[in-house]
Amino acid sequence: MPDRCPFMSFNVSKILAGGEVAKLLETDGDVAGLGRPSTWLQALRQQVDVVLGAAFPMFLVWGPERILIYNDAYRPILGDKHPAALGQPFWTVWPEVRAAIEPIIEAAFSGAAAFYEDLPVTLHRRDQAEPACFTFSYSPIPIADEVPGVLCVCVETTSAAQERARREESERTLLFLDRLTQATSALPTAEAVMMRAAQMIGEHMGVAICAYADMDADQDGFTIRGDWAAAGSTSIVGRYRLADFGKMAVENLSRGLPLVINDNLAEIAAHEAATFQAIGIGATICMPLVRNGALRALMAVHHKGPHFWTDRELALVREVTERSWAFVERVASQAELADSEAELRRITDAAPLLIAYVDRDERYRFINRGYEAWFGQPREALQGQRVEAVLGAAYDRVKPYLHAALAGERVRFESRVDYPASGPRDVQVDYIPRRGADEGVVGLYAVISDVTERFEAERALLQSETRLRLATEFGEVGLWDVDNGDGALYWDDRVRALFGYSPGVPVTLNDFYRGLHPDDLEPTARAYAAACDPLARHLYDVEYRTIGAEDGIERWVAAKGRGVFDAGGRCLRVVGTAIDITARKHAEAARDLLMREVDHRARNALAIIQSIVRLTDAADPAEFRQAIHGRIEAMARAQSALARTQWRGGTIGQVVREELAAAISAGARVRLSGGEIALPADQLQPLSMILHELATNATKYGALSVRGGRLEVSWASERxxxxxxxxxxxxxxxTAPSRSGFGSRLMASLARQLEGQIVFDWNHDGLSVRLRASAPA
Structure with a gap:
């Protein structure tokens, strides 16, 4: 076969792939830097055949011009750059990644292969810049003493990387909300709560300004009472009219919907944008607070210039707004309660409180009827006694507050006290100093409220909010909760299913440990202990296997959780999520198996090629090249067919049609018959090469070498x-040959690979061949 010939390789690719890129190359147009495909070197044509026949995204970078040739699987990565990118210099197609990728490609041209996983880049496609991540390998293609080209196999992993980033962002958000709660829950005033919340969310989100405002009764005027401004930004505290900020602001906020503007110069009318621009705002999220159908307040974050707000940023601002105003309302409620206490001091016996007066000697000089009920003694028996004698062991907890009040400080604290008659109660205690005529402290008023129900409600609400928030943010996950005091275990039905239990079945912590795979028991228990440790407070993040209690099925589970600690550092509970990752683990195992299979088959293919080269007989170099080329192409077609089915095999009819189409041009004189009989992967290549040998012999010396000759090929299943x-x-x-040539010996060897035999019958008017193969075990 001559070195320069019509580019028949792309006719082969059309049969294998039938793709758009192959069709573009079949036009035999000039490719910049490489010339017409029909004039390409054999090495380049073979590499392009491999790329076009692959089902995985692949491309070649060839020659000093670094010309890009790719397959159909790579087209989605190009986006609207296809088809103009075909045959162009790589850096003309991807100038935006040159700084990051050029050193890798140039190293490959120097002979150094490279592999990268989840490499982040920014691509310009579909008329915009978009972040993307790729896992890829660059492999040099050596020919003689040089590397004229580089092969890249790549896959876009943007979605997986973004999902991982979303999980990490969720964790950061939970940690931030936890810090916000701790920082604001004890603040004494609404103003202090809002100022602290504005500062924390502003710094966390990296915005220019975070502000909060009260609405006027007319639902239009509002006052920004306070804000936090980053360095370089100016405070916007003052009075404003909602209508001045535009129609969308009025409509959204009055309906309780957030106002989200990414670029006010582009998204709203010029006169509306001017109001924002005048106070240094280019992008904004403004979150309304609606109570009883009326717009009561606003909280907003702003950037100086355009900024595309994400759903997570919007959700975070909404959550912080709700939490902040909840704290404000709680502070307001406490203030009202304090006012009420002043009135209740004058009607002590009618109040549902414990009210007492204690002198400087710490003796009760007055108590109300509430003390009688809680302590189980008449007031006469209690009055005159010292506080320490009445409270007993609880005195040590109140002693510091008692002394502080007697020193002139008004004290409020909360505690849990076991009272003789009423049992354990959560109480809120106020110690109010009483001053004499000389302003010296002569005693204190003790006002004690029973807040047991409120504490229980708050604890229940906290548990409910924690479960709901996790369920909302993590989607299809199970929820679990362990009470670290008594070891009580809560599982929802999704977690029960992960351990093979039916819905609603009662479970204990022992059921959890019994359900773990023995190999995973120790590391899982160690991770749980670290999450409960008040010094470590590690995130509980484990993957383990379970053995179903009722069905015996082994499953993979990913679990995350965190300990909840009280002010003293005691772990109260551990709460978290669990998700079924069995499918992911199976997919990873299947991927590893496939890679081993590809490696095994590649080694076998190289061994066969070496045998073909060593044993092929030829009278002259051109005939030798033609024989080698044809046999290797038969192997390549078989490999491509296997790749399309992910190494699952094919059918006999498919192999027959593809091999005859590649080798025979006289299709009208060929008759095929037979059903679509499944062919396992390890039989596809031997059959393909046998058919290639027979077809080559028929076109050179047999029935298809003359005008009137015919060929019939049939196949059938046998027991x-x-x-x-x-x-x-x-x-x-x-006539039968006097000796067996390489082709006959090769076919006999291939038949043995099929665990069968091949019989040749040299009839007067043509060759008859019978091939039988055994079904795989």
């Missing part, structure tokens, strides 16, 4: 496997 018949008719007179 122990399958058979194929090759019948040449009306061809040249043939």
């Amino acid at each position: 122990q496997g399958w058979s194929l018949a090759w019948e040449e008719r009306e061809g040249p007179s043939v």
